[in-house]
Amino acid sequence: MITKLNGINAELELFNDKLVIKKSWFLIRVFISEKVEGQGIGLNDIKDINYKEGTNISNGSLNIKFQNSMESIKFKRSSNKDAEKIFKAIKSKIDKNIKEEPIHTSGAREIREYKELYDDGIITREEFEKKKNRILNS
DSSP states (O other), X not given: OOEEEEXXXXXXXXXXXXXXXXXXXXXXXXSSOTTTTTTOEEGGGOOEEEEEOOOSSSOEEEEEEOSSOEEEEEEOGGXXXXXXXXXXXXXXXXXXXXXXXXXXXXXXXXHHHHHHHHHTTSSOHHHHHHHHHHHHHO
16 A cells, blocks of 8 residues: 545545545445445546645545546545545556557548549559548447
């Protein structure tokens, strides 16, 4: 375990590859699924995270966005350091995943390039149509 946050409404445990959320409220069981709660969710499945520092007059919060849901974990000012550590670790993972996503060229741009080749007489109409259909159907 990297770090742990004892929040007001939940406890978070951050590991290298997952985040475990243990709810504090007995009546609230609306999460992703029962198998996720207590067992953790992969860090790659977290889509976004926001951090608000706790102060003397208001609680802090970590808002964690998943594919189809969001969790808001509230914590006291005394837990700012742990919350910030969790935030930075997860945000770093999200940013790394974004950088690793392949960058695809636009299909329209690619079709335009083949159209220029056709217009310049470098490829035949048949070759252009095949390339265009392949791009549109992929």
